Amino acid sequence: MSDEFYYRGLEKAKQKDYAGAIEEFNRALQLTPFFPEAYLQRGLAYYDSGAILQAVSDYTEALKQNPQSLAAYYSRALARVALKNLPGALEDIESAIRLNYNYAAAHSLRGMVRRKQGYIQDAIANFKKAAELYLEQKDTENCRLCLERIKELQPPEKSPVLPQNLPNITIKSEKDYFTQLLDKAEKGDTREAIEDLNWVLQADPQDAQAYCCRGVVRCKMGNYQEAIADFNQALRLDFHDAIVYRNRGKARYLLADYQGAIADFNQALQIQPQDALVFVARGNAYRAMSNYLGAIQDYSQAISINPDDAQAYYNRGITHTLLEEMLAARDDYQKAISIFLEKEDWENYHQVLNSLNKIQKSLPENQNQKYNLLRQRLLRMVGGQWEIAQRLIQQKKDYYPQMPEEWYLQKVIADLERDRNN
Numbered sequence: 001m002s003d004e005f006y007y008r009g010l011e012k013a014k015q016k017d018y019a020g021a022i023e024e025f026n027r028a029l030q031l032t033p034f035f036p037e038a039y040l041q042r043g044l045a046y047y048d049s050g051a052i053l054q055a056v057s058d059y060t061e062a063l064k065q066n067p068q069s070l071a072a073y074y075s076r077a078l079a080r081v082a083l084k085n086l087p088g089a090l091e092d093i094e095s096a097i098r099l100n101y102n103y104a105a106a107h108s109l110r111g112m113v114r115r116k117q118g119y120i121q122d123a124i125a126n127f128k129k130a131a132e133l134y135l136e137q138k139d140t141e142n143c144r145l146c147l148e149r150i151k152e153l154q155p156p157e158k159s160p161v162l163p164q165n166l167p168n169i170t171i172k173s174e175k176d177y178f179t180q181l182l183d184k185a186e187k188g189d190t191r192e193a194i195e196d197l198n199w200v201l202q203a204d205p206q207d208a209q210a211y212c213c214r215g216v217v218r219c220k221m222g223n224y225q226e227a228i229a230d231f232n233q234a235l236r237l238d239f240h241d242a243i244v245y246r247n248r249g250k251a252r253y254l255l256a257d258y259q260g261a262i263a264d265f266n267q268a269l270q271i272q273p274q275d276a277l278v279f280v281a282r283g284n285a286y287r288a289m290s291n292y293l294g295a296i297q298d299y300s301q302a303i304s305i306n307p308d309d310a311q312a313y314y315n316r317g318i319t320h321t322l323l324e325e326m327l328a329a330r331d332d333y334q335k336a337i338s339i340f341l342e343k344e345d346w347e348n349y350h351q352v353l354n355s356l357n358k359i360q361k362s363l364p365e366n367q368n369q370k371y372n373l374l375r376q377r378l379l380r381m382v383g384g385q386w387e388i389a390q391r392l393i394q395q396k397k398d399y400y401p402q403m404p405e406e407w408y409l410q411k412v413i414a415d416l417e418r419d420r421n422n
Contacts, residue, residue: 002032009041018049036065040072047079055079070099074106081113089113104133108146115153124153128196135199143203182216190221208239216247224251242271246278253285261285276302280312287319292384295319310339314352323384324375326359333359374409381416392416 009024025042029035043058059076062069077092090113096106111126131146182193197214201207215230231248249264265282268275283298299316302309317332333356340349375389382388392412397403400411 002028002035002038005031006035006038006041009038009045013041013045013048016048018045021045022049034065036062036069036072039065040069040075043072043075043079047075047082052079052082056083068099070096070103073099074103074109077106077109077113081109081116086113086117090117102133102136104130104137104139104142107133108142108149111146111149115149120153124150127153131203132199135203140203143199147200147203182213186220190217193217194221206237208234208237211237212239212241212244212247215244215251219247219251219254224255227251228255240271242268242275242278245271246275246281249278249285250281253281253288256288258285258289274305276305276309276312279305280309280315283312283315283319287315287322290385290387292319292323292379292386294384296323296384308339310336310343310345310348310352313339314348314355317352317355321355321359322386323379324372326372329359330356371406371409374406374413378409378413378416381413 005024005028009021009028012018012024013021022042022045025038025045028038029042032038039058039062043055043062046052046058047055056076056079059072059079062072063076066072073092073096077089077096080086080089080092090110093106093110093113096103097110100106107126108130111123111130114120114126115123127146127149131143131150134140134143134146194214194217197210197217200210201214204210211230211234215227215234218224218227218230228248228251231244231251234244245264245268249261249268252258252261252264262282262285265278265285268278269282272278279298279302283295283302286292286294286298296316296319299312299319302312303316306312313332313336317329317336320326320329320332333352336352337349337356340346340352378389379386382392389412392415393408396408396411400408403411
């Protein structure tokens with residue numbers, strides 16, 4: 001007979017008739033006092049009706065009768081949180097987790113309690129564990145809720161910019177969670193960042209920003225083909241942001257696909273035309289293709305946007321050396337050295353200083369100034385493509401052997417000027 005009242009109570013609770021449910025559970029317990037499930041369900045009805053203290057009393061009685069009741073520990077923990085008894089709630093949660101370590105809800109609740117207690121990193125770890133367990137259980141909704149809680153707890157951080165020959169173009173995510181993952185990757189923990197992003201994408205395969213973020217991390221790991229695949233997927237999901245194009249351009253550059261890189265940098269600049277880093281990156285791609293004049297133009301544009309961009313000065317200096325414009329290269333190296341010195345960036349300071357020392361002997365005052373000026377003039381005439389200049393010089397050498405080097409330069413320049421005037 002007590003079972004009949006018990007099931008009536010369950011039905012009324014389902015209909016949100018909590019008073020009626022409590023009455024039915026009372027009848028069941030009058031007939032059968034040792035009935036832990038009835039105490040648990042009456043506690044739930046009390047809790048849902050706002051009678052929190054009565055709920056705790058029923059949960060406690062249920063645990064006396066059945067100390068292995070996972071649901072009773074978890075339910076009492078919830079009630080104790082409502083009563084602001086956080087130590088008591090944490091004790092119940094620990095008991096629930098000991099009974100079943102894979103109980104995702106308990107890990108999530110422990111994250112909430114630890115957050116209330118001010119232990120933010122511990123809270124994040126618990127929400128992460130809960131999200132992983134929910135994902136394994138195919139409960140994507142609760143998994144996403146845990147992710148949102150993690151994002152709320154992540155403080156916005158500015159990742160340090162470490163200048164390199166190739167500008168380190170990083171994603172600037174609007175979501176604090178992705179910013180934190182990128183900061184983690186920046187500090188070298190790329191494996192954990194990838195793992196986190198993998199289960200984010202398992203929970204929501206349509207998260208375009210997660211694909212973009214994973215692409216950035218894969219770039220840092222040197223997995224450029226996989227990074228490009230992630231950027232492509234982000235674009236397919238309509239995440240047409242400058243972030244995607246500039247990072248895909250970086251990956252293409254590193255795979256020596258310079259034309260593809262330039263196309264991506266062009267797209268990024270259409271969206272963000274004042275991004276100095278992208279001008280430097282595109283300048284590097286132009287330089288790799290021996291388009292030195294195009295490279296110098298981009299580095300100069302980057303400097304006009306950010307006059308303290310040491311990398312732009314350094315890369316422009318490198319390009320000037322390729323054009324045999326040693327005085328211009330010297331000026332750019334010295335400017336880069338000054339900026340790196342001011343920033344106390346000693347690694348880059350010494351790198352540029354070494355580059356400056358290497359060209360000192362090549363400066364016009366130390367070499368045949370006329371010869372160097374002719375080389376510079378010829379390079380300008382062929383658009384900075386030294387390979388073209390070399391072929392033209394070799395043709396003259398084949399036709400007019402054993403002439404002075406300056407004569408060949410003058411001859412090629414004269415022929416080019418004549419052709420242009422005709």
